[in-house]
Amino acid sequence: MRWTVPALLMVLFTVVAPAVYAVPVTLTIVTLEAETGDTIATRIAIVDSSLKERYPIPMEIGFYHTANGGYHYAAGSTTVILPRGPAEIRLSRGFEYTPIVDTADIQSDTTIAYSLPRWIDMNNLGWYSGDSHVHLNHPGGTYIIDPSEGHMMAGAEGLNVANCLDQEWFFSGGIDPASTPDRIVYMSEEYRSSSYGHYCLIGLSSLVSPWGSIWYPLGTDAADSVHAQPGALIIAAHPITTDSTEQTGVWPGSGLARGLPMDVIGGAIDGFDLFSYSNFVGGGIETDLWYKLLNCGFHLPVSAGTDAAMNREQDLPLGGYKVYVDLEGSTFDFWAWCDQLARGRTFVTNGPLITTFTVDNVLAGDSTNHIGPGPLAVTGSLSVRSEVPLDRAEIVMNGNVVKTILFGGSGTLDTSFALNVNGSAWIAARVYGESVDWHTIGDTLFAHTGPVYVSMNDVRNVNPSDAQDFVAWIDDLEALVLSQGSWAAPADSAWVRAEIDAGRAFYQNLIVATGIGNDSGAEGTETAVRFADLSRTPNPYSATSGVLQLEIGNSGAPIPVIVEMYDLRGRRVRRLVDGDLQPGWHRIPWDGRDDSGRILASGVYFARIVSEEKYLTRKMILVR
Numbered sequence: 001m002r003w004t005v006p007a008l009l010m011v012l013f014t015v016v017a018p019a020v021y022a023v024p025v026t027l028t029i030v031t032l033e034a035e036t037g038d039t040i041a042t043r044i045a046i047v048d049s050s051l052k053e054r055y056p057i058p059m060e061i062g063f064y065h066t067a068n069g070g071y072h073y074a075a076g077s078t079t080v081i082l083p084r085g086p087a088e089i090r091l092s093r094g095f096e097y098t099p100i101v102d103t104a105d106i107q108s109d110t111t112i113a114y115s116l117p118r119w120i121d122m123n124n125l126g127w128y129s130g131d132s133h134v135h136l137n138h139p140g141g142t143y144i145i146d147p148s149e150g151h152m153m154a155g156a157e158g159l160n161v162a163n164c165l166d167q168e169w170f171f172s173g174g175i176d177p178a179s180t181p182d183r184i185v186y187m188s189e190e191y192r193s194s195s196y197g198h199y200c201l202i203g204l205s206s207l208v209s210p211w212g213s214i215w216y217p218l219g220t221d222a223a224d225s226v227h228a229q230p231g232a233l234i235i236a237a238h239p240i241t242t243d244s245t246e247q248t249g250v251w252p253g254s255g256l257a258r259g260l261p262m263d264v265i266g267g268a269i270d271g272f273d274l275f276s277y278s279n280f281v282g283g284g285i286e287t288d289l290w291y292k293l294l295n296c297g298f299h300l301p302v303s304a305g306t307d308a309a310m311n312r313e314q315d316l317p318l319g320g321y322k323v324y325v326d327l328e329g330s331t332f333d334f335w336a337w338c339d340q341l342a343r344g345r346t347f348v349t350n351g352p353l354i355t356t357f358t359v360d361n362v363l364a365g366d367s368t369n370h371i372g373p374g375p376l377a378v379t380g381s382l383s384v385r386s387e388v389p390l391d392r393a394e395i396v397m398n399g400n401v402v403k404t405i406l407f408g409g410s411g412t413l414d415t416s417f418a419l420n421v422n423g424s425a426w427i428a429a430r431v432y433g434e435s436v437d438w439h440t441i442g443d444t445l446f447a448h449t450g451p452v453y454v455s456m457n458d459v460r461n462v463n464p465s466d467a468q469d470f471v472a473w474i475d476d477l478e479a480l481v482l483s484q485g486s487w488a489a490p491a492d493s494a495w496v497r498a499e500i501d502a503g504r505a506f507y508q509n510l511i512v513a514t515g516i517g518n519d520s521g522a523e524g525t526e527t528a529v530r531f532a533d534l535s536r537t538p539n540p541y542s543a544t545s546g547v548l549q550l551e552i553g554n555s556g557a558p559i560p561v562i563v564e565m566y567d568l569r570g571r572r573v574r575r576l577v578d579g580d581l582q583p584g585w586h587r588i589p590w591d592g593r594d595d596s597g598r599i600l601a602s603g604v605y606f607a608r609i610v611s612e613e614k615y616l617t618r619k620m621i622l623v624r
Contacts, residue, residue: 026109027054028079031091034115039076041156042116043092043317043439045069049085056080059313060143063153067316069438075152082106089114092439094129094158094319095351096120098387099439119387122324123160123182125355128332129322130161130341132200132235132273133190133305137169141311146170148178151185153310157319159183161337163202163305165190173205175334184334190237191222194248195480196259200235200273200305201226203338214248215485216492218499219259223268231335233270233342235303236260238278240286245476248484252280258477260289261470262503264298270342274448275304275321275350283442284321291399294426294451295463296470296510301344301365302450320441323348326363349447351440352390352411352431356383357449359427364450371457375420378454382429386411390433390445395419397427398463407433424461426451460510467510468610474504505571512566512606548588548607548618552581562610563588565620573600592622 031042044062046054053070056062056079062072071090072078084107092099097116104112122129131154136145145153147170154162161184169187170176176185191199192212196219201208208225219234226234239257247253255278263269272290279286293300304323309315325337326345340346344365347354359380362368370376382393382405389411395403403417411433419427433445453461478500487493552559558580565574573594590607592600600622607618 023084024081025084025106026079026081027087027104027106028077028111029074029089029091030077030111030113031074031093032113032115034117037115040093040116041073041075041152043071043156044074044078045071045088045090045438046080046082047088047090048082049087050083054080054082054087063143063145063149063310063313065313065315065317067314068441071317073153073156084108090438091116092437093156095322095349095353095440096122096158099437101438120353120385122353122355123332126327126329127324127353127355128160128327128337129158129319129324130163130304130337131157131159131306131308131319131322132163132202132271132303133237133276133307134162134164134318135166135190135307135309135311136164137166137311138309141309142313143311145311146178147176147185147187150310151176151178151180151183153318154183154185157317159319159322160332161186161334162318163188163200165200167211168207171204171207173207182332184337186334191219191226191234192254193219193222193259194254197239197257197263198237198255199223199269200237200303202233202235202341203229203231203335205229205232215481215487216496218496219263220266220268220499223263227268231338233338234268235271235273235305236263236269237273237305238276238307239272239289240280241278242280245480246484248480252278257289258473258480261293261473261507262499264293264300265503265506269300271301271303271346273305274302275323275348276307277316277320277441278307283444285446287448292463292466292469295398295461295466296507297424297460297462299344299365299367299451299453301341302346302348302448303341304348316441321348321350324353328363344450347447347449350442351388351435351437351445352384352386352433352447354382354384354429354431354447354449356381356414357429357452359452359454362452364428364452367453367455369455369458370421374456375422376454376456378419378421378427380417380419380427380452382413382415382417384411384413384431384447386433386445388433388436388445390431393429393431395427395429397421398425398461421454421456424456424459425454426461427454428452462510462513464511467507470507471504471511474500474507478504508566508571512608548576548590550581550586550588550609552583552586556583558582559611564608564610565590566606566608567600567603573605 033040048054055064055072064072086103086105089102097118136150164187171187176187179185188204189201194214223234226232241252241255244253277284304321306321308318324347325340330336360378389409390407393405394401405415428449428451430448435443435445561581563577564572567573576588602622605620605622607620
């Protein structure tokens with residue numbers, strides 16, 4: 001076939017032109033700090049006209065990740081190859097810089113410089129951020145990341161402290177040389193027990209060995225090794241990874257903090273990671289367990305650790321959840337940061353920034369004590385900053401919302417509040433909003449302060465219902481240990497069993513002690529059950545002729561009632577009633593024996609009634 005010139009031109013147009021158009025081009029992004037003009041590290045996402053994520057080649061240059069829509073890191077500039085056409089460019093640097101989302105039409109090799117403005121400087125306000133739980137090199141990773149690269153990533157996420165838990169990899173027993181005065185990378189260790197939970201270890205000078213366990217030792221034993229090292233801390237990591245008590249051999253059950261209720265009793269644990277990507281419930285936010293521990297009178301600082309594995313391309317970024325620590329005007333120093341974290345001068349966040357929270361001018365982590373009759377009137381202050389509008393702030397006392405403040409379409413809040421405190425309590429603040437920025441994690445913005453502790457007449461704050469939940473928790477742990485436990489020596493089993501018994505007794509004692517002489521159930525309700533007057537219930541109590549006398553209120557219908565006897569150590573020795581009782585008086589005999597029929601010694605015991613979430617306790621003296 002002979003080609004005419006017009007036909008030949010047409011063939012060239014239809015064959016060559018598309019090929020020319022498909023020739024890729026390069027896009028270079030330079031990231032600058034708006035105020036200084038210096039290059040800064042950022043998290044970057046680039047999507048081309050076909051909605052495909054683009055990243056540097058080879059992937060190790062920017063440590064590309066597929067999570068959260070795809071992202072990679074740049075120390076100050078990044079170059080990608082992409083087809084001609086529009087490209088979406090997204091840049092971020094933590095919570096204190098304004099993120100950028102831009103669309104550029106890229107038709108040739110192009111360089112674009114972006115300046116990121118810092119809308120708030122929390123360091124200037126005395127707050128320094130950290131992530132207690134970072135893995136640079138975790139099993140199953142795509143890359144090998146060294147501490148200097150981890151330092152760059154921490155900068156891209158606006159972190160002052162990155163606590164890297166990589167066992168023996170790069171462990172130095174001190175601040176890594178890659179660190180700078182404003183950004184610390186500490187190569188530390190994670191303690192893992194598949195039966196009792198995981199812990200972030202901060203500030204180790206030497207490795208804790210062994211770094212984990214199955215049935216022995218307990219978390220308290222690991223804590224002893226940590227606290228033997230000056231300044232080191234142990235933080236409960238991702239405490240709720242599953243709702244399965246029995247699953248211990250594999251993740252997520254192997255991360256459940258089964259031993260935590262026992263660990264906190266002696267003050268072995270320095271903090272609680274409220275935020276973690278690995279938490280099972282609440283989008284990575286676990287308030288329920290923390291509130292229950294606070295409601296048993298523990299002073300437990302709040303922290304945040306993402307559990308991000310930066311060498312695994314499918315993982316979310318480090319620093320997506322942060323703990324901010326108030327240094328109260330001191331110069332930034334890693335050890336001062338650790339001290340203030342353990343003191344409880346903290347708030348945790350995935351975006352909103354809480355700059356002030358006080359109760360009667362007392363900062364989070366500290367206590368006040370009031371001697372005298374209640375109620376006690378207290379006042380507080382709360383300041384919040386956010387670049388995007390927030391929904392509401394809540395003041396929480398003993399786990400209950402007692403004040404709600406609406407933002408009204410703003411991200412700024414400066415407010416005061418007044419409360420009446422009827423007994424010992426913890427008081428904290430939390431804020432909520434809708435996530436609208438690409439760089440934040442989750443669809444809800446959330447931040448929570450550490451508590452201020454208010455003591456009334458030196459009485460411990462205890463919610464008996466929460467203490468009872470921990471008794472049941474420890475019962476479940478004991479059942480697990482008995483059914484699955486494996487031991488190298490009989491002494492190991494005996495030690496664990498003794499710790500379980502002591503933990504159960506502790507919470508049972510809280511229940512018993514809290515109820516003596518008063519009602520301790522839900523606020524604002526009347527109990528449907530009461531003990532008879534002392535004149536009608538003999539005290540001392542004779543094992544041969546004594547009875548407990550109870551009155552069921554005139555509710556018109558039977559109500560469920562449990563009556564139990566406890567000894568001085570808080571151990572339940574006898575269940576006398578477990579069922580529905582009709583309104584009116586009831587005589588409950590007790591022969592001074594336990595559930596097995598064994599005769600109990602003379603001494604002090606406690607009779608406890610549970611009915612409709614109300615708790616009543618009577619101190620009884622058994623004589624023979």
